[in-house]
Amino acid sequence: MFDDFFTRALVAGIGVALTAGPLGCFVVWRRMAYFGDTMAHSALLGVALSLFFQINLLIAVFGVAVVVSLLLLALQRRQSLSADALLGILSHSALAIGLVLVAFMTWVRIDLIAFLFGDILAVTRTDIALIWGGGVLVLAALVWLWRPLIASTVSEDVAEAEGMKPAQTRMLFMLLMALVIAIAMKIVGIMLITALLIIPAATARRFSASPELMAVLASLIGALAVVGGLFGSLHYDTPSGPSIVVAALLLFILSLLPAAGKNTAEKAGNQGVR
């Protein structure tokens, strides 16, 4: 049952989930779900550019995600449209341009579905190295940025007044998001990356008494969703990305059940420690 590709997928998926958990908490706390979606959708444009210019896929996706977030910041500063509308425009245009560009390149044949919804079969050893290397980098940066990130999430004004640099913190956070999107794309796919960021974090909320605990629980719940989803995917022959997201959703629904209230909070906490 543990075919080699499946083990690779598990290792890669768990790596992505562990990284996405704490980052996803900030996405939830800072109400950046749509922003995450926009960055993720722009990844397809990155894929197209990478094929066209024959550059590394990861670098292209990361680069496009960074450019899109900078563009968003610049547009927001003009305050002509709400952030919501701007995100809608950027998100779908980037996705559409990506699709159009891919269609133009008749000389390349790519598996669009794999990019959109993830593909376990495609996970290589290099991918695993990238995911775990990138993941360690992202988590280390988060630990280093933790206090300013929490402070500026609570109030950018207070953070700024009391000697922090929230603008710089926000920028670094966006870079981390772009990096995670680039490395997570292969596992859950462009359309569903945000789900892996948000659903485990939202599930962890109920069992968490501190931001730190919520971040750790989100990682573990995400990893659980990856394991469940991948086994489901193997068993029912369903695409990996959607299966992982469905597993995460099931965990979220479980966390909402009345029985999962105060009593289970401790159990979940203990599970987290294990």
Place this chain on the structure above:
Amino acid sequence: MLMSNRPRAPKTEKSKLVSLANAGIRRDGRWLVRGVDFSIRRGEVVTLIGPNGAGKSTTAKLAIGVLRPDEGTVERLPGLRVGYVPQKLAIDWTMPLSVRRLMRLTGPLDDTDLLAALASTGISHLIDAEVRHLSGGEFQRALLARAIARKPDLMVLDEPVQGVDFAGESALYDLIRSIRTTTGCGILMISHDLHMVMAGTDTVICLNGHVCCRGTPEVVSQSADYLKLFGNSRSLAVYSHHHDHTHLPDGRVMHGDGSVTDHCHPDDGHHDQDGHDHDHSDHDHHGGHHHGDHAEAKGEGRV
């Protein structure tokens, strides 16, 4: 007599924590505040008062560097340690945050300092409560405790007692007053409530897009500008006054002699120089180059 609070002798220059000189900030072509001059020294309490939209919070944010001035200068002592209680703070309820954790938001803190600060604002029992379950008044007390525990050089308190019950209000003002005397920090406070802050304030600055008047609380509470802005409903307003000008709703000024101008100016000839119970030496808009400000601010053309 109105005491002028212009920058004092250079000997006190060193102890200035922050000083604003002719500071102004503009958004979308509109001046939020302009021509703001004041400084805060160690151990000094400066209170900003003014109606909604007068630019009080904006001025406070200018002073601590959250906003940068579009004109004029704001100078802070290098390495100034600030404790800030903002007017609004909306924490997304999805963030699990206890009072204990909130206290350490922007820096590490000794347990003793943390507990002492919470005790001083009367919420020791809430130390492990989740911030989202606090009432408005309890939350304000937590924010104030957080600012105090930092042992700042300068505390900036933007309506620090909003939502606090009446008995608690004066206790917190007493606390703020005692912090000033025990720690010697400077305090910039924003309040609607002059009679509550009166006893503990050295200088009151009355803002309405510009510095309307300033001085000790006693003096400001008797000035026509203050009465104009806050009306006669206040218990303080028992004095009878001779107004020599009136701020019209459109931002222009009607003078005692019936004329209407964009501005009032002490030497513009519209002011009757006798029989004032307040004067306008501090109401000169800081030099002559601001003519037309009000008109611009209200989006009207020059008359």
